[in-house]
Amino acid sequence: MLRRRSSLPSPLGRRLARDRFLQFGLVLVAAVLLAAAFAPWLAPHDPYSGDLRGAYLQDPGGAYLLGTDSQGRDVLSRVIYGARISISVGLISQSVAVLLGVTLGLLAGYYQRWVDALVMRLADITLAFPTLLLLIAVAAAVKPSLPVIFLVIGIVGWAAMARIVRSQVLALKRSEFVLAAQALGSRDGRILFRHLLPNVQAQVIIAATLGIGGAIMAEAALSFVGLGAQPPTPSWGAMVADGRDLLRVAPWVSFAPGIAIGIAVLGFNLVGDILREVYDPRLRTER
Numbered sequence: 001m002l003r004r005r006s007s008l009p010s011p012l013g014r015r016l017a018r019d020r021f022l023q024f025g026l027v028l029v030a031a032v033l034l035a036a037a038f039a040p041w042l043a044p045h046d047p048y049s050g051d052l053r054g055a056y057l058q059d060p061g062g063a064y065l066l067g068t069d070s071q072g073r074d075v076l077s078r079v080i081y082g083a084r085i086s087i088s089v090g091l092i093s094q095s096v097a098v099l100l101g102v103t104l105g106l107l108a109g110y111y112q113r114w115v116d117a118l119v120m121r122l123a124d125i126t127l128a129f130p131t132l133l134l135l136i137a138v139a140a141a142v143k144p145s146l147p148v149i150f151l152v153i154g155i156v157g158w159a160a161m162a163r164i165v166r167s168q169v170l171a172l173k174r175s176e177f178v179l180a181a182q183a184l185g186s187r188d189g190r191i192l193f194r195h196l197l198p199n200v201q202a203q204v205i206i207a208a209t210l211g212i213g214g215a216i217m218a219e220a221a222l223s224f225v226g227l228g229a230q231p232p233t234p235s236w237g238a239m240v241a242d243g244r245d246l247l248r249v250a251p252w253v254s255f256a257p258g259i260a261i262g263i264a265v266l267g268f269n270l271v272g273d274i275l276r277e278v279y280d281p282r283l284r285t286e287r
Contacts (some may be wrong), residue, residue, distance in 0.1 A: 022271065025266070025268075025271040025274065026271060028266060028270070029267040032083050032264045033083075036083040039080045039083065042080050043080045043081060044076065044077060045073075046073075046074075047080070047081045047234045048073070050071040055068050064076065066079065067252045067253070069243065069253045070242065070246065075239075075252060075256050077234075078239060078257075079236070079239070081234040082235055082236040082239065085146070085219065085234070085236070087264075088150070089215050090212035090215045090219075090264075092154070093153035093154040093157065093211075093215045093218075094154065094208045094211045094215060095154065096154025096157075097153075097158045097161050098204060100161070100162070101162040102161060102197070102200075102204055105162035105163065105164065105165025105166040105168075106165055106166075107119065107192075108162065109165065109166040109168070109170045109196075110191070116166070119162060126159040131156060131218070132218070134156055135152055135153065135221070138152045139152050139227040144226070144227045144228065146229055149219055149227075149229070153215050157215070161204070161207055165204065169196055178195055178196065202275075206272055209271055209272035209275060210268065210272035210276075212268045213264070213267075213272070214265075216261065216265055217265055219235070219237060220235070220261050221237060223235040237261075240258050242254075243255075
């Protein structure tokens with residue numbers, strides 16, 4: 001017999017219908033994703049080459065809506081293409097952090113004892129260092145490149161994810177469904193990935209969403225100091241660095257990518273905060 005689907009909207013759907021902050025956050029995220037996906041069609045000029053007619057540091061307006069930089073390149077086009085770098089860094093680095101953090105968090109929470117002690121001490125060591133300084137140290141030790149940045153940010157971000165998953169597994173380990181699976185002779189791998197993992201995925205999604213904003217900021221900071229995307233790749237952090245000496249004569253060179261960073265981070269943080277309120281019963285509020 002076919003089950004009739006409930007006509008009641010999900011908690012997230014109800015929240016989306018009435019929460020203006022969630023709607024605003026989704027609009028910001030959608031704008032950044034669309035800019036990254038359709039950059040070749042949205043960018044009015046080539047983001048890599050300057051104007052041969054010598055349009056250096058041209059004021060915003062006319063053919064260059066956000067002006068040009070010191071090399072005559074269209075700032076708007078470079079901001080649009082820069083969304084690709086930021087979104088790639090956010091998604092790939094958080095995928096690495098989720099893969100490492102979830103796996104180690106599941107193992108630490110389920111087996112405890114020496115496994116828990118080892119994983120948590122590694123997490124404590126990772127979290128003991130300021131994140132930006134640790135990123136700079138690791139990135140400086142190897143040749144700067146985008147794949148390296150993806151991995152570095154993801155590896156540095158695994159610790160927080162592992163602690164979240166571990167705490168959830170410790171709370172669920174003595175649940176009836178886990179004890180029943182153990183009594184039926186289910187293997188540890190099946191219990192971990194078929195029973196425990198689905199029950200922590202909401203917290204993982206929330207942490208990953210919030211982590212994307214942090215990854216975007218981390219990439220921008222690394223690019224600002226020259227350890228991220230290398231020229232002429234359009235990166236928001238590198239663009240801010242290029243315009244820091246021109247703030248008095250051409251502030252748009254730094255302001256435009258800086259505002260883009262703020263929009264992207266704000267959008268993902270708003271969505272992550274709302275998801276946390278919706279799916280965490282301790283923070284859920286009725287409005």
